[in-house]
Amino acid sequence: MKTALLVIDMQQGLCEGEGRAHASDEVIARINQVAASVRAAGAPVVFIQHESTSGYLEHGTREWQLADGLEVQPGDLRVRKKTPDAFLNTDLEALLKARGTEELIVCGMHTEFCVDTTTRRALALGYPVVLVADAHTSAGNAVLTAPQVIAHHNATLTNISSFGPRVRAVNSADLIGTAPGASAQ
Template sequence: MNAALLIIDVQQGLCEGDHAAYACTDVITRINVVSAKARAAGRPVIFIQHESTGGYLEFETREWQLAQGLEVVPGDVRVRKSTPDAFLLTELEALLQAREIGELIVCGMHSEFCVDTTTRRALALGYPVVLIEDGHTSEGNAFVSAPQVIAHHNVTLAAITSFGPRVRTVTAAALQFETP
């Protein structure tokens, strides 16, 4: 099945300061492993960038930029979004259809917001999803630690059966692409 890699919201403003996501540097390293595998297999790498209309993550600010250390090459695609759903009010679905993509590989930030919402929407649209279980992260919150949020979403998303297509979890190291 023709797959595309979605790298969701791995942006500088989410990787620094008091509210930095958990283990950003390690997660970015694993995302770079996955994106290198995708490129080597000829699969599209799509960077999704969240933006606000003012303040935090405002378009083209330093915080909005892709995170330091994230490997981006010519030919990678960028999609701007303004909601947790990377499909809502964006060109993502049309881009996937034009490239005849049938499966999505998902990683990024934050597990409980944009990764979760985009994954569920992908399932609703008929896309099976491979969730990189060690390639998404969260800040956590006052009630649940970031590692707990990550573990919860790995289990919860993989348990969803109602859409038809399923989520399969795999580590960055174990991910393999079928040869075309």
């Protein structure tokens, strides 16, 4: 099965300061390991960047840039988006179709917004999803801590069956060295 890795919104402005996402340095390290494994298997790595029209996360600003420590290679792909859905008004779906992608590996931030929305949209479009259970993160909110948000989404997204394709939550260590699309449990 042809696979692509989606790295969602791992941007500098979300990895620093007061609103810094939980364990972002550790998440970046895990994403780097998964991305290296995906590249070694010849599958594409797609970095998705959220942007606003002005202010915070404005295109080209320091905060909009991919996070420090994230390993990006010249052959990696990039998609710019303006909503939590990485497919909405972007060329992501066309990019995946052109490469014959049949399955997605998803990681990044923020779990309860862009990771959740993009994962659900991928299911609706017919893509099975491997959610990297320890490589998506959140800053938390007034009701749930970041680890609670992450655990909740690992459980919730894997229980959605109405789309047909399913989500499997797999830890990064179980994906490293595994050919994309193989059954890592």
